[in-house]
Amino acid sequence: MTDPRMDVxxxxxxxxxxxxxxxxxxxxxxxxxxxxxxxxxxxxxxMGPQHPSTHGVLRMLVEVDGEEVIAAEASxxxxxxxxxxxxxxxxxxAVGTLMDRGDYVSGIHGELAFxxxxxxxxxxxxxxxxxxxxxxxxELNRLxxxxxxxxxxxxxxxxxxxxxxxxxxxxxxxxxxxxITGQRMMFNYVRPxxxxxxxxxxxxxxxxxxxxxxxxxxxxxxxxxxGNEIFQHRVKGIGVIGREKALAFxxxxxxxxxxxxxFDVRKQIPYAAYPELDFEVPLGSTGDAWDRYTxxxxxxxxxxxxxxxxxxxxxxxxxxxxxxxVIRPSEGEVYASVESSRGETGVHLxxxxxxxxxxxxxxxxxxYALQALEDVLPGHLLADVVMMIGSxxxxxxxxxx
Amino acid sequence: xSPVLSAVLKFFAALGIMLVNGVVMIYMxxxxxxxxxxxxxxxxxxxxxxxQTLMDVLKLLxxxxxxxxxxxxxxxxxxxxxxxxxxxxxxxxxxxxxxWRIVDLxxxxxxxxxxxxxxxxxxxxxxxxxANKWSLLGxxxxxxxxxxxxxxxxxxVLPVVLVAGTMNLxxxxxxxxxxxxxxxxGWFALxxxxxxxxxxxxxxGLVEINQTPFDMSxxxxxxxxxxxxxxxxxxxxxxxLSEFSNQFIxxxxxxxxxxxxxxxxWIPAEINHAFGPVIFIAKAYIGIAVMMxxxxxxxxxxxxxxxxxxxxxxIPVSLVLIMLTGLFVKVVG
Amino acid sequence: xxxxxxxxxxxxxxxGAHDAEVAETTLGLVVRTQISVVIDALAALLAEGYESLVDxxxxxxxxxxxxxxxxxxxxxxxxxxxxxxxPYDAEMASVWNLYPAALMPERETAELFGLTLSGHPNxxxxxxxxxxxxxxxxxxxxxxxxEVRRP
Numbered sequence: 001m002t003d004p005r006m007d008v009x010x011x012x013x014x015x016x017x018x019x020x021x022x023x024x025x026x027x028x029x030x031x032x033x034x035x036x037x038x039x040x041x042x043x044x045x046x047m048g049p050q051h052p053s054t055h056g057v058l059r060m061l062v063e064v065d066g067e068e069v070i071a072a073e074a075s076x077x078x079x080x081x082x083x084x085x086x087x088x089x090x091x092x093x094a095v096g097t098l099m100d101r102g103d104y105v106s107g108i109h110g111e112l113a114f115x116x117x118x119x120x121x122x123x124x125x126x127x128x129x130x131x132x133x134x135x136x137x138x139e140l141n142r143l144x145x146x147x148x149x150x151x152x153x154x155x156x157x158x159x160x161x162x163x164x165x166x167x168x169x170x171x172x173x174x175x176x177x178x179x180i181t182g183q184r185m186m187f188n189y190v191r192p193x194x195x196x197x198x199x200x201x202x203x204x205x206x207x208x209x210x211x212x213x214x215x216x217x218x219x220x221x222x223x224x225x226x227g228n229e230i231f232q233h234r235v236k237g238i239g240v241i242g243r244e245k246a247l248a249f250x251x252x253x254x255x256x257x258x259x260x261x262x263f264d265v266r267k268q269i270p271y272a273a274y275p276e277l278d279f280e281v282p283l284g285s286t287g288d289a290w291d292r293y294t295x296x297x298x299x300x301x302x303x304x305x306x307x308x309x310x311x312x313x314x315x316x317x318x319x320x321x322x323x324x325x326v327i328r329p330s331e332g333e334v335y336a337s338v339e340s341s342r343g344e345t346g347v348h349l350x351x352x353x354x355x356x357x358x359x360x361x362x363x364x365x366x367x368y369a370l371q372a373l374e375d376v377l378p379g380h381l382l383a384d385v386v387m388m389i390g391s392x393x394x395x396x397x398x399x400x401x
Numbered sequence: 402x403s404p405v406l407s408a409v410l411k412f413f414a415a416l417g418i419m420l421v422n423g424v425v426m427i428y429m430x431x432x433x434x435x436x437x438x439x440x441x442x443x444x445x446x447x448x449x450x451x452x453q454t455l456m457d458v459l460k461l462l463x464x465x466x467x468x469x470x471x472x473x474x475x476x477x478x479x480x481x482x483x484x485x486x487x488x489x490x491x492x493x494x495x496x497x498x499x500x501w502r503i504v505d506l507x508x509x510x511x512x513x514x515x516x517x518x519x520x521x522x523x524x525x526x527x528x529x530x531x532a533n534k535w536s537l538l539g540x541x542x543x544x545x546x547x548x549x550x551x552x553x554x555x556x557x558v559l560p561v562v563l564v565a566g567t568m569n570l571x572x573x574x575x576x577x578x579x580x581x582x583x584x585x586x587g588w589f590a591l592x593x594x595x596x597x598x599x600x601x602x603x604x605x606g607l608v609e610i611n612q613t614p615f616d617m618s619x620x621x622x623x624x625x626x627x628x629x630x631x632x633x634x635x636x637x638x639x640x641x642l643s644e645f646s647n648q649f650i651x652x653x654x655x656x657x658x659x660x661x662x663x664x665x666x667w668i669p670a671e672i673n674h675a676f677g678p679v680i681f682i683a684k685a686y687i688g689i690a691v692m693m694x695x696x697x698x699x700x701x702x703x704x705x706x707x708x709x710x711x712x713x714x715x716i717p718v719s720l721v722l723i724m725l726t727g728l729f730v731k732v733v734g
Numbered sequence: 735x736x737x738x739x740x741x742x743x744x745x746x747x748x749x750g751a752h753d754a755e756v757a758e759t760t761l762g763l764v765v766r767t768q769i770s771v772v773i774d775a776l777a778a779l780l781a782e783g784y785e786s787l788v789d790x791x792x793x794x795x796x797x798x799x800x801x802x803x804x805x806x807x808x809x810x811x812x813x814x815x816x817x818x819x820x821p822y823d824a825e826m827a828s829v830w831n832l833y834p835a836a837l838m839p840e841r842e843t844a845e846l847f848g849l850t851l852s853g854h855p856n857x858x859x860x861x862x863x864x865x866x867x868x869x870x871x872x873x874x875x876x877x878x879x880x881e882v883r884r885p
Contacts, residue, residue, distance in 0.1 A: 077861040158701025250835030
C-alpha cells in the first residue's frame with residue numbers, strides 16, 4: 001500500500017493536495033512578489049518524525065522564509081496504537097496497562113484517571129491509605145516527568161549538561177517507583193478500587209534520602225538553566241500563548257497556568273489525597289515560554305513538598321478496597337479528570353454493565369497544546385520551533401494514543 | 402638545508418601538529434564533556450579510553466563514502482578541502498617559542514585571520530552542495546555568523562597591536578615581558594584596561610570557530626548536523642578535524658595575544674626558551690578546556706540574536722576600544 | 735462545577751437551540767440537542783461564558799454516532815456537556831470557528847468513526863493512514879491473534 005506519509009515532500013501540505021508535474025516541487029513554494037519585485041521562495045522543511053528534538057515521533061512541516069516560520073503543520077499518528085479501541089476489549093483491571101502507554105512518561109496519572117472513572121461507576125469506597133498511595137506515586141511521577149521536560153528543554157536550546165543532572169535525579173525517582181510498583185515505567189499500579197500493593201519496607205528511607213537533597217539540587221538546576229542569560233534571551237517573550245488563546249484552544253495544565261488562569265484539577269476537582277495536602281499552584285502572567293518554565297519549576301518544588309507531607313502523614317489501612325475478580329460496573333457514563341504533568345488527563349468512560357468498557361475516550365492534553373503551537377509558531381524563527389515544542393511539553397504518546 | 406626541503410618538512414610538521422592535536426582533542430572533548438555530565442566518557446578502548454580516537458579515525462577511513470545523488474558533485478568534493486586547508490595554513494605563524502615557528506611573519510596576525518576567513522566559504526559550499534534543506538540552512542547560518550564576526554574579531558585585536566606595536570605574533574609575546582609593580586606579569590590579560598578587548602575577542606573568537614554557545618550552523622538539536630549532514634567517512638573526518646584544529650588555533654591566538662605566549666613569569670629566560678613549546682601548548686589546551694567547559698554548559702544563542710550582538714553591539718564597542726587604546730598609547734607613550 | 739439547569743435552558747432558548755434537553759446525569763449537566771442546532775447551542779453557551787472546549791469525542795451507540803462536547807467556564811467555574819447524535823456516515827459540521835480547540839479532535843473523531851468533516855480548514859486524516867477502516871465503530875472488529883500472525 002503506498003503510504004502518502006512516505007512521500008515526505010508531496011503529501012498535501014498545509015491544506016494542499018499532492019503536487020502535479022510542471023509545478024515547482026512541493027518542498028518549495030513561490031512566495032508573493034517581494035519589495036523590489038524579487039521573487040523569493042519559501043522552503044517547506046520537514047522536521048521529524050526522526051529528529052533529535054521532537055518529543056516522540058512528531059512530524060512538523062514548517063514553511064520558512066529564510067529562517068522565519070510562515071506556517072507550521074503538525075502531522076501526527078506515528079504512534080497510534082489504538083488504545084481506545086483496545087480498551088473496549090480489556091477487562092477493567094487491565095485497561096490500566098493501556099493507559100500507562102498513553103502518556104508513557106507519567107503513567108500513574110493515566111492509570112489514575114481511568115481508575116477514578118471506573119470507581120465512579122462501581123460505587124466502591126476506596127480506603128484512605130490507597131488515596132495517599134495514589135497521591136504519592138502521582139507526585140513522584142510528576143517530578144520524574146518534569147525532570148525529563150527540564151532536561152530535554154535545555155537540550156532543545158543547546159545546553160547539554162543539565163539533561164544528565166536531571167536524569168540522575170530521575171534515576172533516584174525511578175528506583176523509588178520500582179520499589180513501590182515493581183516497574184520503572186509502565187507501572188500498572190493504580191487499579192480500580194485501590195492500588196496494587198502497599199509500600200515495601202525500606203522505601204521510606206529512599207524517599208527521605210531523595211527529598212533531603214532534592215531541594216538544593218533543584219535550586220542549582222534552576223540557576224544553571226534559568227539563570228543563564230542566553231537561555232533567558234531564547235525564552236523570554238517568545239511563544240506567547242496568552243489567556244484568550246489558551247482558553248480558545250482548550251489548553252490545560254502548566255500551559256494554561258502560565259497564561260494566568262488559576263485552574264488546577266487537584267484544587268478545583270479534588271481527588272485522592274489532595275484535599276488534605278498543603279500546596280501552592282504556581283501561576284504565570286503572560287504565557288510566554290519563560291512563564292511555562294517558571295511554572296513547571298515551581299510545580300517541581302511543590303511536588304517535593306507534597307512528597308514529604310505524604311510520607312510524614314501516611315495513614316495505616318488497606319491499600320485497596322475489596323473488588324471482585326471481574327469488575328462489572330453499573331451501566332452509565334462518567335468523566336474523570338486528573339492533573340497530569342502535561343495538563344488535565346481525562347477519561348470519558350461508558351459502561352454497559354459488562355466486564356469490558358463499552359467506550360473509553362482518553363483525553364490527552366498535549367493534543368490541544370500541539371494545536372495551539374501550530375497557531376502560535378508563524379512569525380517565530382526556526383530555532384524557536386524546537387524550543388516551543390519543548391516548552392509546551394508535548395508528548396506524542398497521549399496525542400496519538 | 403635547501404629551502405624546498407625545509408618548506409616540505411615544515412609542512413609535514415604543521416600537518417603533524419594538526420593531526421596529533423585532533424586526536425588528542427577528540428579524546429579530551431569526550432572526557433571533559435563526560436565528566437561535566439557526570440559520566441565517564443570512553444573507558445574501554447585502551448587504558449581509560451585513550452585508543453578510542455585512533456579507532457574512530459580508522460573507522461572513518463574505512464567507512465563508505467556516501468555521495469547523495471542530487472549533490473553538486475565538484476562543490477561537494479571540494480568543500481571539505483576548502484575548510485581543511487586554511488585551517489592547516491593558519492599554523493604557519495603561530496609562535497611556539499622564541500625560535501620555534503614555522504614561519505616568522507611580520508604580519509603574522511593579519512595572515513592568520515586572513516587565512517581563517519576562508520573557512521566560511523567552505524562551509525557555505527558544503528551547505529549549498531549538499532542538496533539538503535537542513536544543510537542549506539546550516540551553511541547560510543555559518544556564512545552569516547562567521548563573515549559578520551570577522552569584523553569584531555579583527556577590530557578587537559587592534560588595541561593589542563597598538564599597545565605591542567607590531568603584528569608579528571612573536572613580537573606581541575615579547576611585548577608582554579616585564580612586570581608591573583614588580584611581580585605581576587605584563588600579560589595583556591592582566592591589564593585591566595585590556596579586559597574589554599579580551600572579552601570581545603573571546604566572544605568573536607568563539608563565533609568564528611562555531612563553538613557553543615554559537616554553534617548554530619551545526620546546532621544538533623535543531624538542524625541535525627547542519628552543513629555536515631550529508632558528509633560521511635573521511636570527508637566528514639576532514640570537516641571535523643578542521644573544527645578541532647580551529648579551536649586550537651583560536652586558543653593559541655588568545656594565548657599569544659593576551660596570555661604571554663610561550664613565556665612563564667618569574668622563571669629564568671633559559672627555561673622559557675627550552676620549554677617554550679611545552680608551555681605554549683599547555684596554555685593553549687587550558688584555553689581549549691575552558692571552551693569545552695562552556696560547550697557543556699551553555700545553551701545556544703539564536704541566529705538573529707547573534708547577528709544583533711555582532712553588528713549592533715560588538716562592532717561599536719570594538720571601534721570605541723581602538724580609539725581609547727590609541728589615545729592611551731599616545732598619551733602615556 | 736455544576737451549572738444551574740434553568741439558566742442553561744434559557745440561554746439555549748435565546749440562542750435558538752430549540753428542543754434541547756438539559757438534565758443532570760452521572761456525567762454532569764448534559765445538554766442533548768439535535769444535530770441541526772448543535773452549533774447554535776454551542777454558540778449560545780460560548781456567549782454565556784463557556785470559553786473553553788476541553789474535550790470532544792464520539793461514541794458508537796449502535797444507532798448512530800453520539801458526539802460529546804465538554805465546555806468549561808474558567809471564570810465561573812462551571813462545566814457542561816453538550817451531546818448530539820449523528821447517523822452513520824453522516825456529515826459532521828466543524829465548530830472550529832467557535833472553539834479552535836476542536837480542530838484536531840474533530841479530524842480524529844471523523845476519521846475514527848467514518849464521518850465526513852465539513853467546514854474545516856484541514857480535513858485530513860489525523861491518526862491513521864489512507865485505507866484504514868473507521869476503527870472505533872463497533873462493526874469494525876479488532877484483529878485476532880491469528881489474523882495478526884498471518885497477514
